[in-house]
Amino acid sequence: MQRAGVSRSLTGLAALLALVLGSTACDDAGSPAPDNEDRPSNAVASSTDPKADIKKGLTIGFVPKQADSAYFALAGRGGRKAVTDMGSTFVEKAPESAADTSGQVAAVNALRAQGVDAIVISAQSTDALCPALKKALADGIKVVTYDSDTRPECRNIFVSQASxxxxxxxxxxxxxxxxxxxxxxxxxxxxxxxxxxxxxxxxxxxxxxxxxxxxxxxxxxxxxxxxxxxxxxxxxxxxxxxxxxxxxxxxxxxxxxxxxxxxxxxxxxxxxxxxxxxxxxxxxxxxxxxxxxxxxWDPSELGEVAAHAALSLASGKISGKAGQGFWAVGTGWFIPAENGVVTLGEPTVFDAKNIDVYDF
Missing domain, CATH: 3.40.50.2300 (Response regulator)
Incomplete structure (x- = not known):
């Protein structure tokens, strides 16, 4: 019962969009040209420069759904690698329970008080986190959701593991x-x-x-x-x-x-x-x-891409607007679609024939 059109390879999609838009959105070196129609990052207006370098010395805060989770440990490992490789600081604050939305709210507020440059969070709830995240956005903190989203107006980009x-x-x-x-x-x-x-x-x-x-x-x-x-x-x-x-x-x-x-x-x-x-x-x-x-999907890759999205946002390269691409080292180009959604790619099916190939 194979369904037509299920394969949506992100790398292929990004390459295609880059090719289609290349004549108007890229300079001779292949870098996207500045976009003067960037929408404000929620309550905070921002200008972007896609040619800007990724800043060093940023602080990126990760908030997984819970502590002591093998899945989120892998995602955090990917996020830490991306952040530290780019010369910035990775911090993580995790609630004890996956059902603890109040713990995530407390983590967001603690990161706000710490003055981080971006927050990367797997949202426990669509709505309950929004007030805290909107306060972070109003403070100029960039917000990326990964694995599980909140409302679009409460973050800049959502990195989805698959459609x-x-x-x-x-x-x-x-x-x-x-x-x-x-x-x-x-x-x-x-x-x-x-x-x-x-x-x-x-x-x-x-x-x-x-x-x-x-x-x-x-x-x-x-x-x-x-x-x-x-x-x-x-x-x-x-x-x-x-x-x-x-x-x-x-x-x-x-x-x-x-x-x-x-x-x-x-x-x-x-x-x-x-x-x-x-x-x-x-x-x-x-x-x-x-x-x-x-x-x-590969949780560590999901964490890496989310971290690179946060670094690009905090560096002023992108605002989260649809069509603004960012580069995730070792992974490829990612281009947010409508409502700032980035899709990692289709999942892998594991069985007895291929499971020993993977180690995560």
Missing amino acids: AQDLGWIEVELIGKQIGYRGEIAVLSGGRSATNQNTWIRYMKNELADGYQEMKIVGIAYGDDDPAKSRAEFRRLLAEHPDLKGVVSPTTVGLKAAADYLSVSPYKGKVALTGLGTPNDMRPYVKNGTVEQFAL
């Missing part, structure tokens, strides 16, 4: 292939207010309605990206839905917790499991046959 539509489709397709595109499925999500999780689930439902009419979501559980709660919620789904054929967990914590339980339960081989996970977390469960396939 939400593609992620919704691939989750449905992976589970559908394993259950013969027929039967009851359930979703083990992260937090109820998680912007990215809810968006992907909405697209999953759209995909099911459009082309997978013999599959049906019969339950959605929320593990709050806590291993113990995710495991308990997965067990509850299995107990409450005896005809369940498969479960999708679009969160790395939830997928690992579910796989850990499924691997030693009588449901192994009877209920299919897929979702979003890291190869290192999921390798044992792919090797022992608990999970056939799952998907993800």
